[in-house]
Amino acid sequence: MSAAMKEMPVKLPKSFDRPDEPWHHYLTIDVIWYVLGYTLFHPFVSWVIVLCLRAQYTPYGNIEMRVAMAWATLMTSIGLFGLVSDRIAWGSPREVDLAEEVIVITGGAEGLGGLLADTYGMRNANIAVLDTKVVSEDEAEQKGVLYYQCDVSDAKQVEAAAAKIVQDLGAPTILINNAGILHTKSILDTSAEDVERTFRVNTLSHFTTIRTFLPYMLQEGRGTIVTVSSVLGHLGAANLSAYSASKAALLALHHSLRAELAQNPAAKDIRTILVQPGQMGTRMFAGLETPSNFLAPVVTPAEIGKDIIKLIERGESGEVALPLYSRYIQILGVLPVGVQSLVRSWSGVDGAVERMVEVRGEMGRKR
Known part of the structure; x- marks a missing residue:
């Protein structure tokens, strides 16, 4: 449970206080890694790809289906390993109000x-x-x-x-x-x-x-x-x-x-x-x-x-x-x-x- 939000006046930064930068200035390895984490490297998205192939009646024996299933299994295994590792390292969370x-x-x-x-x-x-x-x-x-x-x-x-x-x-x-x-x-x-x-x-x-x-x-x-x-x-x-x-x-x-x-x-x-x-x-x-x-x-x-x-x-x-x-x-x-x-x-x-x-x-x- 979080406390109620109250209104507070803020002064937003002026746009001319920051130099104009080209679009690629904001393209960083962190942005790429973040996007991959919620797409190609995400277990749910990986299994969605498998479901999409099955929706097209792709046989399980086809190479693209095997690769997609292997990738989804790998991402799921890594995700589960991370959850178990974090629980062992940090323990269970406490309640915070x-x-x-x-x-x-x-x-x-x-x-x-x-x-x-x-x-x-x-x-x-x-x-x-x-x-x-x-x-x-x-x-x-x-x-x-x-x-x-x-x-x-x-x-x-x-x-x-x-x-x-x-x-x-x-x-x-x-x-x-x-x-x-x-x-x-x-x-x-x-x-x-x-x-x-x-x-x-x-x-x-x-x-x-x-x-x-x-x-x-x-x-x-x-x-x-x-x-x-x-x-x-x-x-x-x-x-x-x-x-x-x-x-x-x-x-x-x-x-x-x-x-x-x-x-x-x-x-x-x-x-x-x-x-x-x-x-x-x-x-x-x-x-x-x-x-x-x-x-x-x-x-x-x-x-x-x-x-x-x-x-x-x-x-x-x-x-x-x-x-x-x-x-x-x-x-x-x-x-x-x-x-x-x-x-x-x-x-x-x-x-x-x-x-x-x-x-x-x-x-x-x-x-």
């Missing part, structure tokens, strides 16, 4: 976190945002979101905010760890303070919020914890050493958390979601050009947010990885090191940040 859930989002004033907060606010959910940015009471009331000015890298501030949330909304049952910062510096130019600040916000804050809010979930007997990492946690990138390392640490944290929850009988209805996006079209990565718009398109917060919300409201554990390459990026690590070097060189991932800094500098001079 937004009216009875209290959602906490870190870094929810803008970007992906802001989109999630606004979406749940429009649905009259109990939503609390922890962010250093100050949001006016009028804006908060308009969005239907409670904002708590809080530096999530400070454990005492998080604990104080948690006490207020419990008093205002009740025990938190959904935690979306989204807060993050970015320093575009080389290792030699990165100070100890930069590294420490990055890890405190991007990594240590997850430990703090989990330690603070997980006891409430155990007490309520239900919950969902969302960990927002990055594909750079697998890849790393030049001039993003602190950011990449902090996101890589979150991968280990997520798997360790899952292992500990599996050993706790009181946590049988607590679900975990790992988010590993590629390049997102947010202010944090403004000016960063994707190496290949076809193979590595820029994903919008709406695309990532949609999948996060779907898993949360289904009460399921799982992983959100967009675009397509981010689902299989771990395969790169098992390839010969020479192939890995060629892929990195061809992709341009290690020169992207330097170009982004140059673009931002040019934009700043134009202003």
